[in-house]
Amino acid sequence: MFENTEKTDISKLGEFGLIEHLTKKFDIQHETTTIGLGDDAAAIDCADKTQVVSTDLFIENIHFDIMYSPLMHVGYKCITASISDICAMNAKPAQVLVSIALSSRYTLEAVEELYTGIQTACNNYNIELLGGDTSSSVSGLVISVTAIGYAEKNTLVKRSGAKAGDLVCVSGDLGGAYMGLQLLEREKQVFLDQKDMQPDLEGKDYVVGRQLRPEARVDIVEAFNELKIVPTSLIDVSDGVSSELFHISNQSNVGMKIYEEKLPIDQQTYDTALEFNIPPTTAAMNGGEDYELLFTLPQAHYDKIKNSADISIIGYVTEPHEGIELITKSGNLVPIEAQGWENFKKNED
Amino acid sequence: MFENTEKTDISKLGEFGLIEHLTKKFDIQHETTTIGLGDDAAAIDCADKTQVVSTDLFIENIHFDIMYSPLMHVGYKCITASISDICAMNAKPAQVLVSIALSSRYTLEAVEELYTGIQTACNNYNIELLGGDTSSSVSGLVISVTAIGYAEKNTLVKRSGAKAGDLVCVSGDLGGAYMGLQLLEREKQVFLDQKDMQPDLEGKDYVVGRQLRPEARVDIVEAFNELKIVPTSLIDVSDGVSSELFHISNQSNVGMKIYEEKLPIDQQTYDTALEFNIPPTTAAMNGGEDYELLFTLPQAHYDKIKNSADISIIGYVTEPHEGIELITKSGNLVPIEAQGWENFKKNED
Numbered sequence: 001m002f003e004n005t006e007k008t009d010i011s012k013l014g015e016f017g018l019i020e021h022l023t024k025k026f027d028i029q030h031e032t033t034t035i036g037l038g039d040d041a042a043a044i045d046c047a048d049k050t051q052v053v054s055t056d057l058f059i060e061n062i063h064f065d066i067m068y069s070p071l072m073h074v075g076y077k078c079i080t081a082s083i084s085d086i087c088a089m090n091a092k093p094a095q096v097l098v099s100i101a102l103s104s105r106y107t108l109e110a111v112e113e114l115y116t117g118i119q120t121a122c123n124n125y126n127i128e129l130l131g132g133d134t135s136s137s138v139s140g141l142v143i144s145v146t147a148i149g150y151a152e153k154n155t156l157v158k159r160s161g162a163k164a165g166d167l168v169c170v171s172g173d174l175g176g177a178y179m180g181l182q183l184l185e186r187e188k189q190v191f192l193d194q195k196d197m198q199p200d201l202e203g204k205d206y207v208v209g210r211q212l213r214p215e216a217r218v219d220i221v222e223a224f225n226e227l228k229i230v231p232t233s234l235i236d237v238s239d240g241v242s243s244e245l246f247h248i249s250n251q252s253n254v255g256m257k258i259y260e261e262k263l264p265i266d267q268q269t270y271d272t273a274l275e276f277n278i279p280p281t282t283a284a285m286n287g288g289e290d291y292e293l294l295f296t297l298p299q300a301h302y303d304k305i306k307n308s309a310d311i312s313i314i315g316y317v318t319e320p321h322e323g324i325e326l327i328t329k330s331g332n333l334v335p336i337e338a339q340g341w342e343n344f345k346k347n348e349d
Numbered sequence: 350m351f352e353n354t355e356k357t358d359i360s361k362l363g364e365f366g367l368i369e370h371l372t373k374k375f376d377i378q379h380e381t382t383t384i385g386l387g388d389d390a391a392a393i394d395c396a397d398k399t400q401v402v403s404t405d406l407f408i409e410n411i412h413f414d415i416m417y418s419p420l421m422h423v424g425y426k427c428i429t430a431s432i433s434d435i436c437a438m439n440a441k442p443a444q445v446l447v448s449i450a451l452s453s454r455y456t457l458e459a460v461e462e463l464y465t466g467i468q469t470a471c472n473n474y475n476i477e478l479l480g481g482d483t484s485s486s487v488s489g490l491v492i493s494v495t496a497i498g499y500a501e502k503n504t505l506v507k508r509s510g511a512k513a514g515d516l517v518c519v520s521g522d523l524g525g526a527y528m529g530l531q532l533l534e535r536e537k538q539v540f541l542d543q544k545d546m547q548p549d550l551e552g553k554d555y556v557v558g559r560q561l562r563p564e565a566r567v568d569i570v571e572a573f574n575e576l577k578i579v580p581t582s583l584i585d586v587s588d589g590v591s592s593e594l595f596h597i598s599n600q601s602n603v604g605m606k607i608y609e610e611k612l613p614i615d616q617q618t619y620d621t622a623l624e625f626n627i628p629p630t631t632a633a634m635n636g637g638e639d640y641e642l643l644f645t646l647p648q649a650h651y652d653k654i655k656n657s658a659d660i661s662i663i664g665y666v667t668e669p670h671e672g673i674e675l676i677t678k679s680g681n682l683v684p685i686e687a688q689g690w691e692n693f694k695k696n697e698d
Contacts, residue, residue, distance in 0.1 A: 023504065046395030046400055051400070052477065053402075053495070053497065055481060055482060055493060055495050056482045057449075057450050057482055057484055057491065059485075059487065061487045062450070097402060099405065100494060101406050101491070107429070111682060131402070131404065133401065133406055135406055135411060135412070136409065136411055137408050137411065138409070138410045138489060139487060139488050140487060144493035254606075
């Protein structure tokens with residue numbers, strides 16, 4: 001990917017040069033930002049809002065694979081994933097701090113590509129890069145993102161407020177990022193096996209895009225604000241809907257019923273799942289990285305969202321003793337188990 | 350170090366279990382903290398202060414070596430290094446977010462040891478752990494710390510305010526952490542060479558302690574506040590005094606004269622430097638990780654600090670064209686060059 005142009009050894013710049021080089025194109029424009037890049041720390045004037053802070057680590061070969069993820073997309077996706085946590089509090093993301101550690105096989109051009117993705121995301125979401133740190137790494141690339149956002153004092157939404165009778169809703173559609181990952185992993189294997197085959201991603205642009213360059217649902221947070229909706233609980237779908245339902249259920253002390261037929265699944269996701277012999281419902285329930293918002297609402301808000309093409313009502317909240325269950329298309333009740341993030345079992349030192 | 354007690358495979362806990370397990374002992378007590386651990390992000394009510402945010406990455410075998418750094422100390426030092434950046438803005442640290450990625454060779458007991466160090470630091474400095482993320486790593490341990498602090502609106506200090514005629518001051522003493530590192534590296538080599546020798550760290554407790562468990566100078570920030578001193582520029586000594594002088598000089602557009610004889614060097618640092626054939630002045634000027642505060646003050650403040658045992662006046666600020674120079678004990682003028690962090694040159698993939 002970055003083999004055919006001029007290379008710059010990062011050691012020529014040194015740490016200070018690298019940070020300055022990478023961040024000089026980023027503008028500071030939020031009025032709450034007192035000091036942005038270039039000092040020991042960023043300074044923020046929070047005024048009368050409540051601030052929300054979240055931090056995430058992205059590790060090469062755990063969270064991303066540069067064999068099929070262009071670094072520009074890796075940069076974009078790290079920002080998406082991080083600000084998605086801010087959206088999951090019903091807050092609007094405003095600032096990020098990004099630290100990277102990289103091994104010597106990364107050229108300056110490669111790191112610039114990464115930062116182009118970060119900058120594109122910052123521009124798209126109108127957020128600022130406030131600071132960060134660079135260092136070397138023994139192996140591969142490590143990216144740490146701290147995201148900061150703001151909410152009006154009375155509109156912050158935790159995971160713990162769902163009440164029996166509430167509607168369970170989700171934005172967008174589910175399982176696409178997971179099916180994109182299956183496709184990219186398959187094509188990587190084909191490449192590694194050196195079979196005389198071209199990558200076969202034709203007609204798969206949607207699911208591949210969901211995996212490589214997902215978007216955070218800042219627009220849904222804005223819609224809540226416009227519709228004067230404050231969800232009773234809210235979480236983003238990073239580990240998979242099953243896992244997120246489990247978090248809300250746990251922290252709100254409620255049960256849930258989810259209708260299989262109401263799960264929003266894109267046709268391409270559906271077809272790709274069948275191609276891989278994966279039940280589409282499994283992809284939708286357990287596939288991670290969709291970065292959609294899962295939330296609960298009092299039924300009184302039904303009229304405000306019933307015509308939204310971008311919000312699906314997938315079930316309802318019950319008393320805790322009823323557990324979390326899927327009502328299948330055939331009308332059976334199946335307990336939902338949290339799947340989610342299981343990396344610890346897969347990776348060896 | 351963690352070979353002789355019961356081991357727990359981290360996969361038994363999973364990500365959610367691990368974070369909960371590691372953070373359950375941390376208290377939330379700052380009144381500005383609206384939401385602490387356990388949701389998508391932490392929430393902070395900043396009221397009328399200016400908030401300062403900084404983020405740092407700590408990578409195994411780049412920033413620390415567990416062959417001679419007990420994980421408890423690694424945890425403590427990550428907090429020290431991170432909140433030192435907050436002190437360097439003349440702000441008081443209040444909150445941290447810590448993310449870790451670790452390979453499967455780390456047992457739960459090892460990670461608990463790390464978090465004991467983090468917690469000890471949080472208690473000592475009266476700061477809260479607000480959140481974080483855990484994931485697996487392909488190799489070794491990665492720690493990301495985001496530190497948050499607060500300053501009164503008119504007392505934030507940048508690197509850019511030094512004026513010709515100002516005093517150049519530093520807290521504590523210099524070069525100790527660097528000499529501690531030399532000692533620990535030597536003893537590691539002795540161990541690896543399997544020579545029949547015991548580690549020889551007797552009488553070296555001060556310099557070894559400076560390397561393994563340094564402290565952040567929150568007390569100096571508090572002293573500034575009590576003495577009604579607002580430095581004209583301020584930075585923490587993480588990469589070495591030469592490098593930090595260079596930053597202040599650059600960002601304030603000034604020159605500096607530093608007196609070699611005024612550099613505060615502990616006797617043990619001095620003796621250890623001679624033992625290693627390193628000029629003590631070199632250790633003091635170029636050794637990093639002391640986490641002392643380097644700052645400039647108008648001469649009018651001289652009376653307030655002249656009797657402080659913990660602050661040394663090491664020089665004065667000049668016009669920019671005079672450059673940064675060391676006035677040696679013999680009265681010669683020697684240009685000071687920024688050394689600092691050169692890891693990119695040393696490490697290979």
